[in-house]
Amino acid sequence: MSKTFIIEAVMLAVHGQLMLPGQPVTYIIPYTSIQELYELQSGSEPIMLEEEDDGFVKQMIGELIAFFEEAFNKKKIEKALSMPWRKSPPLPINENVTLLVVFAIDNEAYGEQFDPIETELILTSIKEQGALLTDQLDFIERIIQAEIPVQAFDVADFEFAVEDDNQV
Known part of the structure; x- marks a missing residue:
C-alpha cells in the first residue's frame, strides 16, 4: 500500500531522495506550490547556499516544471483546477x-x-489524512505549538516516515 505525504513541489527538486523511496509513495501537492516553482526558477535569489547545489536544484526545478507542462500531465492538472479541493488523476513519476x-x-x-x-x-x-513532509523545522514547531491535528515529518526522517505503520 502506498504511503501518502503532503508536500510542496520544490521539496521534490531540493531533496532527490524523495524520488527514490523504498516502497510506493504518493505525494499530494497543492497547486500553488507548483506555481511557486516558476518564481524560484526565474528568481535571482539563491535557493541553496552552495552555488553548485543552487544550479543543480534550479535544473531540477526546470525538469519538474517540464514534467507538469507535458500535455498529458497538464490536462490532468487542469481537471483538478475546475473545483476547489479537487485532486488531479495520478501523475506517475516512476x-x-x-x-x-x-x-x-x-x-x-x-x-x-x-x-x-x-x-x-x-x-x-x-482533508487527505496524510502526513506533512517538510524541511522547515520551524514550520513543524509551529504546527505542534498550535496543536494542529496533523502528523509532520522532517525530510531527514523520510525513510522512517515511509516505514512508519502508525502514519495517519
Whole structure:
C-alpha cells in the first residue's frame, strides 16, 4: 500500500531522495506550490547556499516544471483546477512515486501563524489524512505549538516516515 505525504513541489527538486523511496509513495501537492516553482526558477535569489547545489536544484526545478507542462500531465492538472479541493488523476513519476495535484484553498483558518502555502499544506493534510513532509523545522514547531491535528515529518526522517505503520 502506498504511503501518502503532503508536500510542496520544490521539496521534490531540493531533496532527490524523495524520488527514490523504498516502497510506493504518493505525494499530494497543492497547486500553488507548483506555481511557486516558476518564481524560484526565474528568481535571482539563491535557493541553496552552495552555488553548485543552487544550479543543480534550479535544473531540477526546470525538469519538474517540464514534467507538469507535458500535455498529458497538464490536462490532468487542469481537471483538478475546475473545483476547489479537487485532486488531479495520478501523475506517475516512476514505479514507486506518484503525484497528485490538489486545488487547495487557503481559508485563513490559521490566521497569521502560517503563510498561505503552509495553510494549504495543513488543510490538505487534514482533508487527505496524510502526513506533512517538510524541511522547515520551524514550520513543524509551529504546527505542534498550535496543536494542529496533523502528523509532520522532517525530510531527514523520510525513510522512517515511509516505514512508519502508525502514519495517519
